[in-house]
Amino acid sequence: MPRYLVIHHPLYPQSETLDPFIDAARNLMASLDPQVHWLNSWWAASRELLFCEWEAPSEGILRSTLQSVCNLWQIDELYEVLWTDPRWYLEKD
Numbered sequence: 001m002p003r004y005l006v007i008h009h010p011l012y013p014q015s016e017t018l019d020p021f022i023d024a025a026r027n028l029m030a031s032l033d034p035q036v037h038w039l040n041s042w043w044a045a046s047r048e049l050l051f052c053e054w055e056a057p058s059e060g061i062l063r064s065t066l067q068s069v070c071n072l073w074q075i076d077e078l079y080e081v082l083w084t085d086p087r088w089y090l091e092k093d
């Protein structure tokens with residue numbers, strides 16, 4: 001299944017807590033299509049960017065899935081990616 005890296009610039013709510021983000025993430029996880037999987041996320045605090053790794057049948061399905069959280073996590077960029085294990089480079093032919 002294709003993998004995607006989504007780069008978000010979170011739009012901070014008026015709330016002084018992260019509760020709106022946590023609630024949105026919980027609601028998103030609870031409503032995921034069985035074919036869509038949120039694999040990992042990384043927060044780059046110095047740039048205020050959130051990087052999320054996903055598996056989904058298509059970019060369109062992933063964008064549709066993320067529509068419910070775009071009010072908090074706008075999609076800055078979305079790339080189809082291939083995972084590579086760096087240990088592969090140590091293997092001999």
